[in-house]
Amino acid sequence: MTRNKPFQSLATHLSLWIVSLGALIFIAILSTNYFLSRHLLENYVEQLAKKTVLSTVQRVDTVLHSISTSADSLAAIVTTPDISKKHIKQMTKAFVENNAEIFGMAVALEDGAASASDTVPSESFAPYYYKKNGSIAYADLASDLYNYKNRHWYSDTKKASTAIWSEPYIDDGGSNVHMVTYSTPIYFEDSRKFAGVTTADIKLSWLDDIIQKSKIGKSGFGFIVSKNDTIIAYPDKSLHMRPLHKANITEENWQKYLDSKNTTAAVYFYTTCRYQGGHCWVAIKTLKSSGWKIVIVLPEQELIADINALTLKISALAVAGLTLLFFVVVYITRTLTSPLGKLATVTRDIGAGKLDRALPEPVRNDEIGLLTSAFSTMRTALKQYIHDLQESTARHQKLESEIQIAKDIQMSMIPGAGNVSLRQNDFQLFALLRPARSVGGDFYYYQQSDGKLHFIIGDVSDKGVPAALFMAKTITLYTRALKEKLPPGEIFSMMNDILTENNDACMFVTTLCGVIDLKTGKTIMANAGHMNPIIKGTEHASEHTVPGATALGLMADIKYPDIEFTLNHNSTLFMYTDGISEAHDKNQAQYSDEKLIALINDLEPGNTSQAGDSIIKDVDTFADTAEQFDDITLLIIHYE
Amino acid sequence: MSLEITVTTENSNSKRVSIAGSLDSNTAQELQHSVDAEIGDTIATVIFDLKELDFLSSAGLRVIFKTRKMMDNNGGRFLLVNLQPQIKKVFEIIKALDGMNVFKNQEEMDNYLAAMQNKVIDGE
Known part of the structure; x- marks a missing residue:
């Protein structure tokens, strides 16, 4: 036996080895699994971001197309010869009534435009129909107070000579809601001279609904930004109509956003997201019709949190398993080696001279059983040997004392x-x-x-x-x-x-x-x-x-x-x-x-x-x- | 020092015991055993060849005397041959050579044995 080495039972020794090895194997498997899962997840998140941005773009496009088509159709109707003001109003109201996505529509004509038809008065004409409390309301925008000819949706369209989407604004004249307006110019059929505009409004909340639909998981979200970087739709409504850079995005991400303006194709990038923490996949796609951008942000954190939670659960399970394994191995080894401990105790006693100590009964017919029976044989032999030795010693002592006496007798001679x-x-x-x-x-x-x-x-x-x-x-x-x-x-x-x-x-x-x-x-x-x-x-x-x-x-x-x-x-x-x-x-x-x-x-x-x-x-x-x-x-x- | 004993049969009723080494109280018993085992009643002549014997103590002398006595009692002959000087001195001190057949060498002993043979033939 090695000296100066503290006693360590076989059971503890074996258990520590097995459990350590088990832990090592488990850690290897778990970390491999973790990193593979992360990799898969990253791929999945990327794909999801792409898919989501495309589907959102499609949905928004559909709505915008429907609105622009309505405004364009109304414009065509307005230029129909001999159309009466009354008829124009009826048509406008009907468009608002039959298109769920349209909040309101207006027809605004230049002064004198009415000369094209007997029924059109020579003064300003600007009827506006919009939805209010489940019914269709009417407002006359031709009032001096509103002065529609100075409004952006009117003047900008006149200047641009083409249909335009306005920036988001609050319509203070008609309905007092956040909205975006599509304006298309009307021209006289014969002279091709500007005759006015038709408009169709969409409430930002309508777009919000679409954006809400693009929400992914708990933290993934999407938003819409106008040409001039004003937020049109965002899950947090307080950010509506605010410039994008105020939405607290990083310098790096702002630059990437600006870069995306140079292309009509979808842009994807993986970046750090400041207020979400961790990394995000971002997908940006510009709408052809309005020049708006749909942005989808998918933070990894949430999904990784799932993986982490799963890993944690597996780890807890593994720790429990390994602990169980430890005790099972200790138990088994103790069961196997406890006869050895008993044997050691008895052997110590035998060594101390207590030769009559009973040896433990071998539990199994294994190596320990063999050892026990060998010990038993040894003890019997030892007993016999000691007995013989004692006898021989006694004889020897007797002889010694006799010789001592003989010596005394001899010396006395x-x-x-x-x-x-x-x-x-x-x-x-x-x-x-x-x-x-x-x-x-x-x-x-x-x-x-x-x-x-x-x-x-x-x-x-x-x-x-x-x-x-x-x-x-x-x-x-x-x-x-x-x-x-x-x-x-x-x-x-x-x-x-x-x-x-x-x-x-x-x-x-x-x-x-x-x-x-x-x-x-x-x-x-x-x-x-x-x-x-x-x-x-x-x-x-x-x-x-x-x-x-x-x-x-x-x-x-x-x-x-x-x-x-x-x-x-x-x-x-x-x-x-x-x-x-x-x-x-x-x-x-x-x-x-x-x-x-x-x-x-x-x-x-x-x-x-x-x-x-x-x-x-x-x-x-x-x-x-x-x-x-x-x-x-x-x-x-x-x-x- | 140890003792080496070689017993050879000279002829049917004669044995030569060659003793080498030290014949002392530790080894004398070995010689006694050899003598007991090898020399029976039918042996008429025993020759102790002490050519290789280096040391002889009183315990060894006792075995030699005992063997001689045994041969005398059986009517046989006991001969000593090839005594080294220090061995001879031991015999001389205790004055035990008187009446013993001691020969300096093989030749002297052979002559003696031949003479004894002739005596028998002559019918003495």
Whole structure:
């Protein structure tokens, strides 16, 4: 397990991944959909604007055509020879009555025009019929007050010598309504001289109705502008008759509008619309008959708002869906992994030693089921193993304590329990025994009696418990022999015969023993296959050969000779086992007799305790980290 | 250091045990097992070839003595051959060479064996 990493459950991990991926896919789809929709919408809006402007133009044209046709027809009628004033009035009234789109019509003649006919008076003649409260009203425009000859619809038409559409105005004389007037000139049939005009009015509100019909959605709208840029029809009636630039349009759009005047074809452009916000499609088409312009404005905003609303709804739905997905994945993963969590808890308990904790029952026969059964097997094996280990440990501990007791017994068999530093008037004695294992086969013994010092050092073959048992037997035999006051050679012969008997294991002891007469220094020693002692006196330290015979325990009936010599005063006798001379270092090199002799020679004389410590220290330094190879025994006797 | 033991059959009733390496308290048991497994009652002569033996401890000596004792009890022969100086010294210290058939080399041992053969033929 990685350290220093906060725990994150598999369920959370998996869910986060799946939901993140889902969200990513969804965002990709939604944004693609959004941009495609916008693109489609833009195309659609453009088409719609074009279609709407054309249909509106057609509708307005139809109305205007009908009005102009009526005025033209009336003009033709007025010039009919012998037509009476009464007849002209009747015809005018009939036109107003029968054309729904016409608000009012007038016939206005030049002075003297009546001379063309008997029935036409020589003074001014200008009857006007208009709609008022559902019926047809009459006004005589020939009154001095109105002075129709100075009115634009009259004078302009006379001047232009052709039919014209007026700018929008308020008719203050006749009806007091906002209107636009179509005026067509009348000429005498014979002289082709100007005889007057016929007019037809259309209320701006009539055009408003048409414009209202061109309304698209909530925010799309259309309006009509006159030749001189005065608003004729507009959804907001307060703008009627106002100049267009006051309708709060941008500089850019005004320029585009002006450009459209140069062509009779429809003009389309995509622009920003200030007061609607966002972008608009604008379509402008000029009417051939009147020179008016139909303008259709289609703001995108509203339609995009629909797309946005839709996108928002889908997004909300997706968030809800993803949230649901998250919890479903968490739930499923938890269901799948909860046995793992339980298993982990139980495993922790098992690890803590609670081996009897029940493992969770596998819910399904899947990988987790396999893991659980594997854990179960492991736990059983672990239980068995721990049980075995406990038993073996208990056995081992028992054995250890037995060996400890054996060690105590063994050490009690030798004087000083393996560590002696003795200083008497006539001699000093140092003895040390350090087994390689708890117990060992090395031994020493000494006994002072009748002015004599008896001593023995020995090494039983091998080490450990078998050697310790054989050592016990050996030392027991030696102490018995001392009681019988036997000389060294005989001691060994006796011991050898007993040790050889039934010695099927072929254990053997190499040993040196001797006795020193403390008054004279006369020494008798015997050797049973052991290393010779080293003597250090005034001379250089050297090996003192003690001839002997085979180690004890190998062959019966062997005579061991008593070797006599005199130990000088201030001489020291060093005896040791091969645990010293054959001590190994970690490279398997041996300490050697030569090194020991050299060391002894350099020791300060007359202090056995110090000498013993120096030798042991030197051997330990040599062995360093290497395990003690064999039992170590050192016996030093200094004769004062 | 480890121990390597090779047991070869010289002839029907003679076996040579070649011991190489260190025969100490850690390895002595291996030699004991080999001897127990390879040398039965029918073997009349056992030769321990110590040519490659570098170190010998008292535990190893015990196995050698035990093998010798076993052969003596069976009325067979136990021979030691090719002792390196330091090995020979170990035997000398414990004075165990007395009464043992020890040969410096193969030739000396072959001569001895031939002589023993002749004794049997001569009916001694």
